[in-house]
Amino acid sequence: DAGVIQSPRHEVTEMGQEVTLRCKPISGHDYLFWYRQTMMRGLELLIYFNNNVPIDDSGMPEDRFSAKMPNASFSTLKIQPSEPRDSAVYFCASSAGRGLQQYFGPGTRLTVT
Amino acid sequence: GNSVTQMEGPVTLSEEAFLTINCTYTATGYPSLFWYVQYPGEGLQLLLKATKADDKGSNKGFEATYRKETTSFHLEKGSVQVSDSAVYFCALRGAGNKLTFGGGTRVLVKP
Numbered sequence: 001d002a003g004v005i006q007s008p009r010h011e012v013t014e015m016g017q018e019v020t021l022r023c024k025p026i027s028g029h030d031y032l033f034w035y036r037q038t039m040m041r042g043l044e045l046l047i048y049f050n051n052n053v054p055i056d057d058s059g060m061p062e063d064r065f066s067a068k069m070p071n072a073s074f075s076t077l078k079i080q081p082s083e084p085r086d087s088a089v090y091f092c093a094s095s096a097g098r099g100l101q102q103y104f105g106p107g108t109r110l111t112v113t
Numbered sequence: 114g115n116s117v118t119q120m121e122g123p124v125t126l127s128e129e130a131f132l133t134i135n136c137t138y139t140a141t142g143y144p145s146l147f148w149y150v151q152y153p154g155e156g157l158q159l160l161l162k163a164t165k166a167d168d169k170g171s172n173k174g175f176e177a178t179y180r181k182e183t184t185s186f187h188l189e190k191g192s193v194q195v196s197d198s199a200v201y202f203c204a205l206r207g208a209g210n211k212l213t214f215g216g217g218t219r220v221l222v223k224p
Contacts, residue, residue, distance in 0.1 A: 004156070031210060043157075043202065043214040056211065091156055098210050099145070104156030 002026070004105035006092050012111045018080040021108045024073055025094030033102060034067055034077050035091040043091075049075065050098075082112045115140045119203045119215035126193055126222050134188040134218045136177075136203035144205040146170075146179050146186040147212070151200045160188075160201070193222045 005024040013019055025032045033048040047057040052069045060067070064083070069075040079086055089109050093102040119136040126132060138144065145164045149157040161170030166181035177188045186203060203215040 033212075042216040045211055045213075048210065050210075093156075095210070099206065101159050101162075102212065104158070106154070106156045 004092055004094055004103055006090075006105035006108050008108060009106065010109045010111075012113065013082055014113055015083055016081045017112075018078065019082045019086075019110060019112075021077040021090050021092075021110070023075045023077070023092030023105060025075070025092070026096075026103055027073065029094035029096050029103075030072070031095040031097070031102075032069060032075050033093040033095075034075070035093065035104075036088045037091060037107070038088045046077070079110075082110075084112045086110060087112050115144065115205055115207050115213040117203050117205055117213055117215035119201075119218055121216065122200075122219035124218060124220045126220065128195055128222055128224050129192045130222075132188070132190045132193045132197070132220065134201055134203075134220070136186045136188065136215060138184050138186065138203075138205050140184075140205055140207050140213075142207060144207045146177070147204040147206070148175070148177055148186070148188050149202040149204060149214075151202065151217070153199070157202060193220075195222045195224055198222045 007022045034046040037043045046059045047067045049069045067077045089107045091107045093104045095102045116139045147162045148160040150160045151157045161172040163170040163179035169178045175190045200217045200219045202217045204212045
C-alpha cells in the first residue's frame with residue numbers, strides 16, 4: 001500500500017512567486033496534517049483537516065498561506081507570494097482516526113531565493 | 114500550552130554504545146507521548162509510544178517509559194548501530210489530535 005505521497009519533492013522559486021505543494025493521503029485516512037520544519041523553529045503544525053474540513057489552522061503563519069482539501073485523496077498548501085523565510089521542508093501526514101498514528105510523507109523541500 | 118523539550122544534539126556515539134536522549138514535557142491533562150525518527154531525506158516515522166503513566170514503549174531495541182512524576186519520556190537503546198543514525202523527535206498529543214514536537218536530536222553513530 002502506498003504511503004503518503006507529496007509532490008514536488010524539491011521546489012526552488014523566486015521571491016514573489018506562487019508555490020503550490022501537493023499531498024495525497026493514505027487511502028481511507030480521514031485526517032490530514034500539514035507541518036513545516038525549519039532549523040530555527042523545528043517542526044510546526046500548520047493546519048489539519050478532518051473529512052476534508054479544516055479543523056485547526058491556528059498554525060498557519062499568515063494570510064500568504066492557504067490550504068485546501070477538495071476531496072479525500074488530495075490536499076494543497078499554497079504560498080502566495082512566497083518569501084525567502086518560507087524556505088523549509090513541508091510535510092504532509094495522515095491518520096485513520098482521531099488520536100491514531102500519523103503517517104508522514106517524504107516532505108517537500110522548498111527554497112525561495 | 115503544551116511544550117516538549119529534548120536535549121540538543123548532535124550526539125555522536127560509537128557502535129554498540131548506550132544511547133540516552135532526554136525528553137521532558139509540559140502539558141495539561143494526560144497526554145500521550147511519542148518518539149519519532151527521521152532518517153536522512155525521509156519523513157518522520159513513529160518509533161514508539163506510551164499512552165499513560167508508567168507505560169513503557171519499545172521498538173527496534175529502543176525503550177522509553179512514561180514518567181508522570183518527572184514529566185519525562187527519555188529514549189534509550191542499549192547498543193546502537195550505524196543504521197540508528199537519524200534525528201529523533203519526542204512529541205506529545207494532548208486534547209484534540211495535535212502533536213507537539215520537541216526540537217529534535219541528531220544522533221550520529223560511528224563504526
